[in-house]
Amino acid sequence: MNTTFTENDLILFIYGEANLFLEAEIKIALSEDNDLRKRHESLLSTIKVLKSEKFEPHDTSLKIIMEESALSHREEII
Numbered sequence: 001m002n003t004t005f006t007e008n009d010l011i012l013f014i015y016g017e018a019n020l021f022l023e024a025e026i027k028i029a030l031s032e033d034n035d036l037r038k039r040h041e042s043l044l045s046t047i048k049v050l051k052s053e054k055f056e057p058h059d060t061s062l063k064i065i066m067e068e069s070a071l072s073h074r075e076e077i078i
Contacts, residue, residue, distance in 0.1 A: 003029060005036060010043050 003025055012018040013026045029036050 005029065007039070007043070010036075010040055014040075014043060014047065 005026060009018065009022060009026065013023060018026065026036075030040060
């Protein structure tokens with residue numbers, strides 16, 4: 001199989017959002033192509049790390065947003 005899969009193709013596959021044809025092609029290719037298998041494993045690792053991280057905005061960002069919100073609310077009232 002000489003199909004080249006993009007990172008987006010692999011991500012769709014990992015999240016179960018690939019169409020049936022793409023899913024079947026990737027399954028076959030994963031069993032035959034070591035490079036593709038490594039890319040797939042790398043994406044799985046990355047996704048696992050991202051899921052474990054907790055993302056929170058910086059306090060300064062929150063303060064700026066709250067101040068802008070308060071200012072725009074005051075302008076609408078006046």
